[in-house]
Amino acid sequence: MMQRSGEISHRLTRARTLGQWRAGAIARRDLCDADFILVTASRFHGNPAGYPCPVCEGKDLRIVYWVYGDELGKASSTARSMEEIEAFVAEGKTFRVHTVEVCPSCRWNHLLSEVTVTNGGASDGG
Template identity: 45%
Template sequence: MRNQRQIVDYGLQRLAVLRRYRAGFLTREDVCDAGPYLRQAARFHGEPAEHDCPVCGKSQLALVAWVYGDELGMASGSARNSAELERMANLFAEFTVYVVEVCHACGWNHLAMSYVLGTGEPGTGAPRSRPRSRKSAAP
């Protein structure tokens, strides 16, 4: 993305979790706990990562981008692919993207990074539809 800002990489936290898992402080159930909603999002909206699962090694990870922001309305809290993120970045002033890596085989998942997208200009959001006014019945 061309206008990513406020980028946070959670790679060190990921390494710490994997180190604790390999040392026996965490069980496989602790680290492979992706729920059905996250797994479905990975299947339909995820994009292939460059590496395989660090826990099972059987599957290439999928990266799922979740978007959050007041300006997004009903779209806030949904998974989006790269093309959708690019389109949204040109429509909205600011929203946050959280990228989660997910293993289809074992359920490993971890927050990989977060960043802010958008034009940075207030008032550039998509027009909101106004609720229809109710007509009162005349007596």
């Protein structure tokens, strides 16, 4: 069982950032600065967001999970699928998962939330 704790939502920051962009206070190039690694990761490991990009309204907006933690060894700071994350948890690892929104079209990217995941122990006793 995957247990989540210490979740931090960054949706307010996202809304504020987008508001500042619409008001002309932030340049689009400062919002749309996803690097090559992030865009590539979004294509290979990302899932469709299910809603359009808030900047360019592109339909290819992706959700990518990045994992961080000493217990992950060299897998730390890499993009992972939810299946891989569940496998790490099943191995007993505790680590942080960052959920990042990435638009491969305009390179908009934003951290949506971060959470600690850990193995809560099997619940299928008996």
